[in-house]
Structure formats: structure tokens, C-alpha cells
Amino acid sequence: MLVHSRRTRRALQAAFLALFLPVFALPFLVVVTASLATRWSGVLPSGATLDHYRAVAHADALDALTTSVLTAVTASVLALVTGTWAALAARGSRLRRAIEVLFVLPVAVPSVVVGLSLLVAFSKPPFLLNGTSTIVVLAHAVLVTAFAHQSVTAALDRLDPAYEQAAASLGASPLRVLVRVKVPLLLPSLSAAAGLCFALSMGELSATMMLYPPDWVPLPVKVFAATDRGALFPGAALAVLLMATTLLVLLAVSRIRTKAAHR
Amino acid sequence: MAEPVAVPDAVRRRRFPARFLLLPPVAALGLVFLHPLALVLWQSVSPNGGGHSFAAYTDVFAQAAFRDALRNTVLIAVGATAGALVLGFFLALVIAFVPFPGGKAIGRFIDIFLSFPSFLITLALLFVYGSTGMANGLWTGATGAARGPFDFLHTPWGVLLAEITYFTPFVMRPLLGAFSQLETAQLDVAASLGARAPRIVRQVVLPEALPSLAAGGSLVLVMCLNEFGIVLFTGAKGVTTLPVLVHSKAILDGDYTGACVVAVVNIALSLALYGLYRTLTTRMEGDRRARA
Numbered sequence: 001m002l003v004h005s006r007r008t009r010r011a012l013q014a015a016f017l018a019l020f021l022p023v024f025a026l027p028f029l030v031v032v033t034a035s036l037a038t039r040w041s042g043v044l045p046s047g048a049t050l051d052h053y054r055a056v057a058h059a060d061a062l063d064a065l066t067t068s069v070l071t072a073v074t075a076s077v078l079a080l081v082t083g084t085w086a087a088l089a090a091r092g093s094r095l096r097r098a099i100e101v102l103f104v105l106p107v108a109v110p111s112v113v114v115g116l117s118l119l120v121a122f123s124k125p126p127f128l129l130n131g132t133s134t135i136v137v138l139a140h141a142v143l144v145t146a147f148a149h150q151s152v153t154a155a156l157d158r159l160d161p162a163y164e165q166a167a168a169s170l171g172a173s174p175l176r177v178l179v180r181v182k183v184p185l186l187l188p189s190l191s192a193a194a195g196l197c198f199a200l201s202m203g204e205l206s207a208t209m210m211l212y213p214p215d216w217v218p219l220p221v222k223v224f225a226a227t228d229r230g231a232l233f234p235g236a237a238l239a240v241l242l243m244a245t246t247l248l249v250l251l252a253v254s255r256i257r258t259k260a261a262h263r
Numbered sequence: 264m265a266e267p268v269a270v271p272d273a274v275r276r277r278r279f280p281a282r283f284l285l286l287p288p289v290a291a292l293g294l295v296f297l298h299p300l301a302l303v304l305w306q307s308v309s310p311n312g313g314g315h316s317f318a319a320y321t322d323v324f325a326q327a328a329f330r331d332a333l334r335n336t337v338l339i340a341v342g343a344t345a346g347a348l349v350l351g352f353f354l355a356l357v358i359a360f361v362p363f364p365g366g367k368a369i370g371r372f373i374d375i376f377l378s379f380p381s382f383l384i385t386l387a388l389l390f391v392y393g394s395t396g397m398a399n400g401l402w403t404g405a406t407g408a409a410r411g412p413f414d415f416l417h418t419p420w421g422v423l424l425a426e427i428t429y430f431t432p433f434v435m436r437p438l439l440g441a442f443s444q445l446e447t448a449q450l451d452v453a454a455s456l457g458a459r460a461p462r463i464v465r466q467v468v469l470p471e472a473l474p475s476l477a478a479g480g481s482l483v484l485v486m487c488l489n490e491f492g493i494v495l496f497t498g499a500k501g502v503t504t505l506p507v508l509v510h511s512k513a514i515l516d517g518d519y520t521g522a523c524v525v526a527v528v529n530i531a532l533s534l535a536l537y538g539l540y541r542t543l544t545t546r547m548e549g550d551r552r553a554r555a
Binding site for chain 2: 008009012013015016019020023024025026027028030031034039040045082083085086088089090093095099101102103104105106107108109110111112113114116117118119120121122138141142145195196199200202203204205206209210220223224227228232235236239242243246247250
């Protein structure tokens with residue numbers, strides 16, 4: 001224990017709350033509250049209403065949600081397959097370090113530049129993807145692959161090789177070892193990685209702003225469009241929709257994870 | 264010299280394709296990431312008129328908008344990193360060493376915080392400090408003035424505040440990890456020898472935390488250099504950073520070559536710092552293994 005005097009401890013805790021709550025808890029609270037209000041020009045907002053949510057339920061906001069979820073699911077699956085494949089194949093290989101650096105690189109490159117590079121590369125035949133939903137999905141996949149690869153690599157490092165050696169020594173083929181031993185053991189980290197990829201892709205704005213075609217507008221772009229034209233309160237409702245969906249999926253994934261861990 | 268060990272057929276057959284198995288994911292990444300990046304580099308030295316020259320670089324470097332953006336990007340990133348380090352160190356210290364009801368819940372909250380997009384922070388700040396927001400409403404209500412005093416959201420300070428808020432948890436997470444490995448006995452010994460809390464923090468905790476502070480700090484620095492959503496949402500015309508300049512050049516002006524030049528500068532900055540971050544974290548891992 002660092003501080004023994006009770007008074008100092010109280011003071012520190014108070015300082016902590018005074019910093020932590022306004023800085024970290026307040027933003028979410030404010031956005032949620034604003035989504036239920038029409039005006040905010042005092043301590044508390046005024047004009048309680050559900051209109052913004054009604055508008056969300058009717059307008060193309062639901063399309064945006066579907067677009068975002070589809071993009072996030074596809075990108076996460078692509079990222080998980082590529083990242084896991086690379087992590088498994090690089091294990092024990094001399095190229096391992098190089099592969100790790102390569103797969104982590106998209107994190108260091110600005111997302112806007114990832115978007116720009118896809119625009120530059122896929123705007124002319126034979127790869128004419130500019131203006132399609134595919135290019136948005138590709139960008140998201142590139143951006144989240146690093147996280148999938150990192151967490152699977154870390155999980156593989158912790159994996160006890162005895163299991164697969166035992167299976168192999170009993171005559172199981174490499175494919176069978178992979179499907180029956182390694183993947184089940186990796187399932188908790190795979191689902192955690194899936195949740196992270198999904199969440200990051202749901203909130204991706206930078207590369208999406210460079211690439212989105214008019215018929216594939218994900219939710220973050222909609223939030224930006226709303227706030228940009230001054231519709232802050234409807235924008236807040238859209239943001240709440242985004243946060244709620246992300247949270248729900250994260251919750252579902254963590255339930256799967258606990259189940260997998262118990263087995 | 265030892266006799267070469269005969270590798271059994273079965274093992275050789277299993278080892279041989281391992282390298283080929285690496286091909287598909289690397290090829291996929293090459294197609295959608297490396298090759299496009301190379302094309303950005305290529306385009307930046309290929310002006311629209313044809314041929315190849317560094318003319319675009321001289322052009323862009325001469326623009327006041329670019330120099331402003333570069334300065335803004337670096338200053339905001341350095342400021343936000345410093346702020347996040349100080350705030351993150353203090354908060355992590357309290358969570359780890361001053362027993363706290365609900366400290367676990369705060370750890371989980373941080374994890375959730377990390378998975379939300381950055382622009383939500385700016386959106387929230389608009390309601391708190393915006394022209395018709397909470398703080399200004401309080402002021403006008405209390406004083407009867409027509410306008411409140413808070414008008415910094417559309418300046419670099421607004422971006423700075425948002426970035427410190429969003430990136431502080433990225434500093435706290437590695438710090439909390441480092442603190443959990445610190446022997447509390449060490450603190451008790453120091454305290455029993457008469458050291459007071461500030462001295463313990465300075466001489467016992469800080470040296471232990473330094474590697475994770477360095478790692479977290481350089482990660483945050485890179486993320487700040489690359490941040491786009493926060494700056495976009497502030498809607499500040501006066502605050503342009505390199506990523507915003509890339510976006511406006513490519514999408515609003517249609518000037519791909521110029522955008523590519525700015526992108527190359529941004530990549531160079533970020534990669535240099537990211538290399539530093541990787542070196543620091545690798546050394547940290549090495550230290551931990553050496554100690555274990």
C-alpha cells in the first residue's frame with residue numbers, strides 16, 4: 001500500500017474520481033443523454049424526446065447499420081482467416097519475425113493513407129473496385145488484420161505444444177491436429193480477436209471516408225454527416241445505435257468465450 | 264564435426280510445405296496493402312503530365328497549408344502524448360496502489376473504451392463545450408451574458424483535449440500490467456525505511472514503469488500522428504493535420520499526386536516512430552524474460 005494516511009488516501013481517491021469520471025465516463029453519458037433531448041443549453045438537456053430514435057427506425061439509418069454490420073462481419077472473417085493462417089504457418093519458421101512485422105505494419109500506417117492507397121491501386125482496370133462495397137470491406141480487413149494476427153500469435157505462444165505432439169505421435173495428420181486440437185484450444189483467443197476486429201471495424205471512419213460509395217454508407221459516416229450539417233442530437237442517437245450494437249456483439253462474444261474456456 | 268542427422272521422411276514431408284503455407288496470407292496482404300502502398304509512392308513521383316520527378320514534393324513542401332499541417336500534426340501529437348502520459352500514470356497509480364472499491368470494473372471499462380471509435384469523444388465534447396453546450400449554458404444562465412466563454416473546440420486545444428481523453432487508456436493498460444507485476448513488498452520495505460509516498464513513486468515505481476511508459480507513449484504518439492476522426496469531427500477549418508490534408512487533397516480537390524506526397528511524409532513520420540515503439544517493446548519483453 002502506497003499511502004497509509006487515511007486522509008491522503010481519501011484525497012487521492014477524490015482526485016481520481018474528479019479526473020476519471022468527467023474525462024472518461026462523461027462522454028458516453030453525454031452522448032446517450034443528448035440522443036434523448038432536443039436542446040442542451042444548461043446543466044441538463046431539455047425537451048425529452050424519443051423522436052431521434054423514431055427517425056432512426058424509419059430513415060436510412062437502419063440501412064447504415066446493416067451496411068456497418070455486414071462490413072464488420074465480412075472484414076472480421078477475412079482478417080481472422082488471414083491473420084490466423086499467417087500466425088499458424090509462421091510458427092516455428094525462420095520467417096516468423098518478418099511475418100510479424102509485416103502483419104503489424106497496417107497499424108503504423110495512417111488509416112487515411114490505407115484508404116488512399118486502395119483508391120490509387122483499384123481505380124483502373126483490371127482491378128476496378130473504386131465505387132464498390134468491396135473496396136470498403138477490403139480496407140477494413142486490412143486495418144483489423146493486424147489485431148487478429150497479434151492476438152492469435154500471442155495465444156499460440158502460450159499454447160502447450162504437448163497436445164499437438166501427442167496427437168501427432170498418435171498418428172493424426174497435420175490437418176486433423178489443426179482442426180481437432182489447435183483450433184479448439186485457440187477458440188477463446190479467436191473469439192476475443194473476432195470481437196475486437198468487429199468493434200474496430202464498426203467504428204472505422206478514416207479509411208471509409210476516403211472510399212465509401214453512395215450506396216454503401218456505414219454508420220460512422222452517417223454520424224459524421226449528421227453532425228456536419230448541425231444535426232447534433234440525431235447524430236447522437238446514431239452514435240448510441242453504433243455503441244449499443246458494438247457492445248451487444250462484444251457481450252455475445254465474451255459469453256461464447258467463457259463457454260469455450262469452461263469446456 | 265557431427266554426422267548430419269538423417270531427417271525421417273515423414274518429418275521432411277511435413278516441414279517442406281510449411282514455407283509454402285505462408286504464401287497465401289502474405290500474397291493477400293501484398294495485393295491489398297503492400298502493392299497499393301508502393302503505388303502511392305510511385306504516384307507521388309509521377310506528376311500528371313507524365314514522366315517522373317520530385318516536382319510534386321517541391322510543390323507541396325512550398326505550400327503554407329502543408330507546413331501548417333505538418334506543424335499542427337507534430338505539435339498536437341506531442342502535446343496529446345505528454346498529456347496522456349501524465350494523466351495515465353496518475354490514474355493507473357491510483358487504481359493499482361490506492362485500494363479502491365470498483366477498481367476491477369474500471370479495468371473492464373477501459374477495455375470497452377478502447378474498442379469505441381475516437382470521434383465519439385469529439386461528439387461528446389460538442390455537447391459539453393460547444394457553443395450551445397452544457398458549460399456555456401451554465402455560464403450564460405449564471406451571468407446573463409449572451410455568450411459563454413468556452414470557444415476552444417474548433418482550435419487546436421479542442422483537438423488536444425479530445426486526443427488526451429481518447430488516448431489516455433492506451434497508456435494506462437500497459438502501465439496497469441507493469442504495476443501488477445511490481446512486488447508490493449518492495450513498496451512496504453521502502454515505506455518502512457521511512458520513504459514517503461512521493462519518494463516511493465519516484466524511486467521505486469517510476470523506474471519499474473519506465474519501459475511501459477515508453478512503449479505506451481510511443482504507441483500513442485503514432486496513433487496521434489495518424490488520427491483523423493477527432494480532427495474531422497471538430498470541423499475546425501483552422502486545424503489541419505496531415506491525414507486531413509491527405510483526405511482533402513484526394514477527395515475534395517482530386518489532386519492524387521499531391522495527396523500521395525503528403526501520405527508519404529505521414530507514413531515516413533509514423534513508421535519511424537513505430538519502429539522506435541517496436542524496439543522498446545521488444546526490449547521490454549527481453550527484460551521480462553531475462554528476469555523470469
